Amino acid sequence: MSRPPRTVPGFLAWRASLDPDHVAIEVRGGTKLTLADWHERANAAAHGLRERGVRRGDRVALVFGPASWPEFAVAYCAVQRAGAVAMPLTARLSEAQIAYALTHSGATALLHDGTPPNVTGVWTATPADVATQTRLPLTEPMPDSPAQILYTSGTTGRPKGVTATHANLTIGAPWHPKRLRLGHSNRFAHAFEIGTNAAQTMLLNALYTKAGSLTLARATPARFARLIADTEVGTVFLVPALAVELLGALGETPLDHVHLVGSTAAPLPPVVARRLASMFPNAAVVNYYTSTEAAPAQTEMIFDPGRPDAIGQPTPGTLMIADGAGKPLRQGATGEVWLHSSHPREYFRDPVATGDTFQGEWVRMGDLGRLDADGYLYLVDRCEDVVKTGAFKVSTVEVEAALFEHPQVADAAVVGVPHPVLGHVLAAVVVPAGSEPSLPELRRFLSTRLADYQLPARLVLRDQLPRNAGGKVHKRQLAAGLAGPPEGAA
Numbered sequence: 001m002s003r004p005p006r007t008v009p010g011f012l013a014w015r016a017s018l019d020p021d022h023v024a025i026e027v028r029g030g031t032k033l034t035l036a037d038w039h040e041r042a043n044a045a046a047h048g049l050r051e052r053g054v055r056r057g058d059r060v061a062l063v064f065g066p067a068s069w070p071e072f073a074v075a076y077c078a079v080q081r082a083g084a085v086a087m088p089l090t091a092r093l094s095e096a097q098i099a100y101a102l103t104h105s106g107a108t109a110l111l112h113d114g115t116p117p118n119v120t121g122v123w124t125a126t127p128a129d130v131a132t133q134t135r136l137p138l139t140e141p142m143p144d145s146p147a148q149i150l151y152t153s154g155t156t157g158r159p160k161g162v163t164a165t166h167a168n169l170t171i172g173a174p175w176h177p178k179r180l181r182l183g184h185s186n187r188f189a190h191a192f193e194i195g196t197n198a199a200q201t202m203l204l205n206a207l208y209t210k211a212g213s214l215t216l217a218r219a220t221p222a223r224f225a226r227l228i229a230d231t232e233v234g235t236v237f238l239v240p241a242l243a244v245e246l247l248g249a250l251g252e253t254p255l256d257h258v259h260l261v262g263s264t265a266a267p268l269p270p271v272v273a274r275r276l277a278s279m280f281p282n283a284a285v286v287n288y289y290t291s292t293e294a295a296p297a298q299t300e301m302i303f304d305p306g307r308p309d310a311i312g313q314p315t316p317g318t319l320m321i322a323d324g325a326g327k328p329l330r331q332g333a334t335g336e337v338w339l340h341s342s343h344p345r346e347y348f349r350d351p352v353a354t355g356d357t358f359q360g361e362w363v364r365m366g367d368l369g370r371l372d373a374d375g376y377l378y379l380v381d382r383c384e385d386v387v388k389t390g391a392f393k394v395s396t397v398e399v400e401a402a403l404f405e406h407p408q409v410a411d412a413a414v415v416g417v418p419h420p421v422l423g424h425v426l427a428a429v430v431v432p433a434g435s436e437p438s439l440p441e442l443r444r445f446l447s448t449r450l451a452d453y454q455l456p457a458r459l460v461l462r463d464q465l466p467r468n469a470g471g472k473v474h475k476r477q478l479a480a481g482l483a484g485p486p487e488g489a490a
Contacts, residue, residue: 006166008170012039012207016039018177022212025206025212028215029216038193039077042073045128048078049078054109055081056084058085058107058357059107059108062092062194063098065115066091066193067113069215069313076088080148080368083138088150092195092196093195095118103376104161105161110124111124112124113126123437134416147166149348150196152293162240163479165343181208185232186234189237192215195469196469198237200295203291216229221248221296228255234257234258235259236260236280238263239470241266243268247279250279255279255280262285263276263286266290267289268378269401269416274303279308293358293363293365307376310378311377319339320337321335324334326362332371335364336368336369337379342361344362346358351406365378366384381397387416387425388423389419389422412431413465414427414428415427415429415478426455427457429461429463430454431463448466458482469487
């Protein structure tokens with residue numbers, strides 16, 4: 001059997017020829033998309049894009065809400081089939097943010113689900129609008145040509161466009177129908193926002209795995225809990241923030257039909273991983289570690305109660321701990337984490353940032369970490385999130401993990417705030433689980449788990465934490481809001 005082409009639309013054509021009636025994507029209570037329909041509709045839209053003047057290398061923005069996953073999938077493959085570059089943007093962005101991405105990328109068109117943003121400088125249409133029966137000649141894109149641009153969340157500044165080639169997107173794609181992944185599941189469930197790196201992984205999973213994608217038009221913890229109670233769902237993908245909310249919505253009855261629970265976007269607190277393992281007794285609870293820049297390179301770690309903080313045991317040559325200049329450090333030392341990618345991505349129109357993050361086939365993750373004697377990876381913190389307080393450097397990840405151990409803490413984040421003597425002190429923002437915890441009691445609880453210099457100088461109660469579409473906490477926004485003494489602080 002010949003191997004499928006190393007492009008996403010080429011792979012779609014290959015899978016559609018083998019299993020045309022397979023439901024690849026379903027929005028519960030909404031629309032379904034079979035592989036045959038996906039391929040046929042994407043081809044029709046690709047020819048229409050060419051008729052409208054879209055040429056090889058043009059950037060085409062995609063703005064679709066969660067109810068429109070099938071339409072988004074059609075548009076994504078259509079753009080690439082036409083030789084252009086697909087640029088997914090979350091529908092939660094403001095029109096000013098969308099306009100910035102369009103201007104920065106030099107996009108020529110924008111495909112949407114019927115509710116276009118109010119932007120100028122590009123023409124807009126739905127995939128159905130551009131579909132045509134005319135068949136202009138289309139050639140398969142080259143594997144090393146640009147296929148996709150994803151804009152980063154911008155939690156630390158202006159979003160950057162991360163460009164991936166077709167070869168990058170098809171690394172690890174199966175080449176034989178008996179090698180399709182997630183063979184233990186009929187469906188995998190998720191609730192990721194279109195436009196995020198995690199959502200792109202789900203889109204590719206709909207092509208590269210045996211299971212079909214199942215999601216929601218409007219996701220809430222209760223609705224997601226009902227979705228995964230469906231016995232066809234054998235795999236669940238989520239982020240730690242959703243995991244916390246999901247556990248509160250599931251009730252007490254374990255779900256033994258689920259075989260894999262995968263968490264991504266941020267470290268999974270050990271106490272949350274333990275609770276997931278209890279709720280899904282037959283499932284492997286896996287922490288995936290990657291980034292928009294490094295994907296699809298990643299580490300993965302099945303939760304091990306003996307190593308609750310470990311996030312992976314990478315094979316030699318795929319990860320290194322380095323100093324600020326990118327030079328490898330000795331084993332056990334704490335330094336910057338780098339992942340290896342055989343077809344690395346790059347920042348679009350930003351050579352300075354590209355040179356800082358990408359060195360050959362190595363990608364700087366922006367995290368501090370260490371490898372233990374057995375080769376397991378432990379994250380210390382995001383480089384910019386480490387708080388220097390007096391003579392000490394404190395990991396906010398470690399303090400957050402201790403907060404999650406308290407039964408009355410549903411969610412938590414720790415940031416540094418200015419201090420006239422120490423430079424910075426720690427401030428912890430806590431979302432209560434049910435009744436509000438006593439702040440003095442919470443301090444006593446932390447004092448049994450942390451050193452004195454790790455204890456937050458301020459504890460603040462909030463109803464929720466500010467998060468981006470990918471589920472990551474906006475720590476800059478959180479820190480800015482703690483400039484004054486907020487209500488509920490101690």
